[in-house]
Amino acid sequence: GGMEEGSNKNGEKEEIEDSKGAKKVRILLRAEDIELEATDTVEKEISPYKDIRIALQNRFKNVASISIYDEADESKETYHDLVIKHQENPDKISAICKQETNETIIHILAKEGKLDILRDVCDEEKSSSEKDLKQNLLGALKIKDNFDQTPILASFNAHNEDQTTENTTEYLLKKILEYEDDILTQDTLSQRNKTNNSVLTELFRNKDIYANAIKTYFKIFTKYNEKKRSHSKGFNHLVRQMSEENSLKLNSTLMSQLIYEITDASRHFFKEENKIFSYKSEGGLNILMRLATDTIDDALRELLVNTNTYRLITHRVLHERDAQGQTLLAILEVNRT
Numbered sequence: 001g002g003m004e005e006g007s008n009k010n011g012e013k014e015e016i017e018d019s020k021g022a023k024k025v026r027i028l029l030r031a032e033d034i035e036l037e038a039t040d041t042v043e044k045e046i047s048p049y050k051d052i053r054i055a056l057q058n059r060f061k062n063v064a065s066i067s068i069y070d071e072a073d074e075s076k077e078t079y080h081d082l083v084i085k086h087q088e089n090p091d092k093i094s095a096i097c098k099q100e101t102n103e104t105i106i107h108i109l110a111k112e113g114k115l116d117i118l119r120d121v122c123d124e125e126k127s128s129s130e131k132d133l134k135q136n137l138l139g140a141l142k143i144k145d146n147f148d149q150t151p152i153l154a155s156f157n158a159h160n161e162d163q164t165t166e167n168t169t170e171y172l173l174k175k176i177l178e179y180e181d182d183i184l185t186q187d188t189l190s191q192r193n194k195t196n197n198s199v200l201t202e203l204f205r206n207k208d209i210y211a212n213a214i215k216t217y218f219k220i221f222t223k224y225n226e227k228k229r230s231h232s233k234g235f236n237h238l239v240r241q242m243s244e245e246n247s248l249k250l251n252s253t254l255m256s257q258l259i260y261e262i263t264d265a266s267r268h269f270f271k272e273e274n275k276i277f278s279y280k281s282e283g284g285l286n287i288l289m290r291l292a293t294d295t296i297d298d299a300l301r302e303l304l305v306n307t308n309t310y311r312l313i314t315h316r317v318l319h320e321r322d323a324q325g326q327t328l329l330a331i332l333e334v335n336r337t
Contacts, residue, residue, distance in 0.1 A: 204257075
């Protein structure tokens with residue numbers, strides 16, 4: 001399976017035997033030495049790997065050749081092996097390549113933060129069949145692994161510290177925005193993994209790192225809900241994601257930022273005709289009633305005073321009743337006595 005003791009240095013070959021006694025050649029490549037010299041010597045030494053060498057040299061110069069499989073797995077492949085295989089067969093982009101976790105190559109590259117390779121796999125301009133690659137990529141972006149995560153949710157496993165460069169999360173969100181696929185968009189806006197986290201909560205958990213990705217997320221959010229005329233339902237679900245169990249502590253600061261990001265993405269979202277507080281979830285509760293019921297007073301107060309939302313809380317909204325016949329004011333009174 002893994003590299004035996006005494007393996008050669010970077011770029012050097014090593015003759016080994018597999019379990020059946022067949023002779024093979026192993027080349028060790030690491031990130032710092034990935035750019036190989038195109039000399040006759042190298043050409044002759046690793047001629048069986050000529051195509052791989054060219055691909056590595058021209059396209060993946062700064063990516064470590066790390067296995068995606070367990071060290072004990074005899075069939076392990078490197079990222080490079082997978083990418084080259086998927087470039088030759090674009091339809092395999094949506095195929096499961098790691099059975100034990102139900103992951104595609106997009107899942108794996110996203111969660112490992114391998115943006116350079118991910119870009120190359122998803123690069124439609126270099127594809128001979130742009131339409132086919134888009135459809136295959138759409139399929140891959142919708143697949144959930146064993147943790148109920150699509151690749152966009154898996155991307156939060158990547159270790160990101162640099163705030164100045166694009167990360168895998170931001171890149172995938174831009175693809176989702178570009179594709180405008182309803183099912184993929186719905187998953188992005190509402191799907192939760194097995195720990196009840198969503199794309200939204202993960203973005204705000206490390207909002208400094210994901211500042212640019214947050215902007216793209218709210219472009220997706222406003223564009224989709226404006227197209228569906230579902231402003232109120234979308235806003236209701238958005239706020240509830242931030243207030244439910246295992247989420248973030250929804251306070252006035254966080255509510256203020258949610259409102260700001262929405263208006264920054266679309267200045268028309270909070271128009272009066274969109275009736276932001278009209279949608280009612282189970283129990284006949286609009287989002288104001290829900291926050292009052294759950295005693296999330298800080299966030300509720302922000303909605304009541306924020307310059308973008310206060311004018312939308314009309315007498316009609318205040319007189320709305322839940323399934324038990326209670327108004328917002330009655331819920332506030334009952335829950336705080």
